[in-house]
Amino acid sequence: MTSPIVATATISLEAAQALLAEARRACAARGFAATIAITDAGGHLRAFERADAAPFLTADVAINKAWTAASFGMSTHQWNQYMAEPAVAPLAHHPRLMPVGGGVPLFHEGRLVGGIGISGGTSAQDHEAAEEALRNAGFLS
Numbered sequence: 474m475t476s477p478i479v480a481t482a483t484i485s486l487e488a489a490q491a492l493l494a495e496a497r498r499a500c501a502a503r504g505f506a507a508t509i510a511i512t513d514a515g516g517h518l519r520a521f522e523r524a525d526a527a528p529f530l531t532a533d534v535a536i537n538k539a540w541t542a543a544s545f546g547m548s549t550h551q552w553n554q555y556m557a558e559p560a561v562a563p564l565a566h567h568p569r570l571m572p573v574g575g576g577v578p579l580f581h582e583g584r585l586v587g588g589i590g591i592s593g594g595t596s597a598q599d600h601e602a603a604e605e606a607l608r609n610a611g612f613l614s
Contacts, residue, residue, distance in 0.1 A: 483513040484579055484587040488610070489520035492579075496591060496606035497522065503602055507593030508535040514585050516540040524593065531592035537569050538576030538590025538599075546585045549576030550600055575599025579612050 484492075489511045500507035506526035511519045516539075523532050538549050552572030555561045564570055574596030579587040589606065591599040607613040 482584050482586060483515070484511065484519055484581075486519065489587070492589060492606055492610040492612070493520045493522055495609040496589065496602060497524075499602035499605040499609070500524075500591065500593065500598075502605075503594060503598050505594040505598060507591050507599070507602070508532050510535040510539040510590040511579075512536075512539040512543050512588045512590075514543060514587055516543045516588065519587060527593045534571060534573070534592035535575070535590040537571035538573065538592060539588040540569050540576075540590070541571045541588070542576035542578045542590065543585065543588030546578045546580070548574070548578065548600065549590070550574035550596065573599075575603060577603040577607060579607065581612065 492511055493509055496509045506524035508523040508527045508531035510521050513519050541549050549571055556565050556572050575592055576590040578585055589603050591603045
């Protein structure tokens with residue numbers, strides 16, 4: 474497989490499509506139809522897919538999970554905990570912030586290169602599928 478980044482330190486289209494395929498398999502193994510979004514390091518959509526049976530709301534949710542994960546380089550399930558802190562709570566009003574499990578940042582050689590967002594299962598299923606996809610695509614060990 475070619476390097477998952479290009480000179481600009483972001484996920485390549487080839488790597489994004491390979492990760493999308495891994496995520497599709499991880500969701501199917503868990504028995505749910507999903508929407509999968511992959512962004513570059515700037516939060517811009519790189520690859521996207523909504524399963525035929527996935528509700529249409531999952532499209533925006535998956536995109537925003539990937540964006541949120543890429544924005545600070547941390548998983549979206551962590552944001553849910555932060556929302557209880559008074560100093561951070563005002564961020565809950567940001568229209569793209571998605572503090573629900575299923576968004577995971579993409580790192581390559583210690584550098585943030587993007588984010589993945591999965592929506593369609595429970596937040597735990599979405600998160601587990603994202604992490605499995607990242608492991609299988611070589612982003613997590």
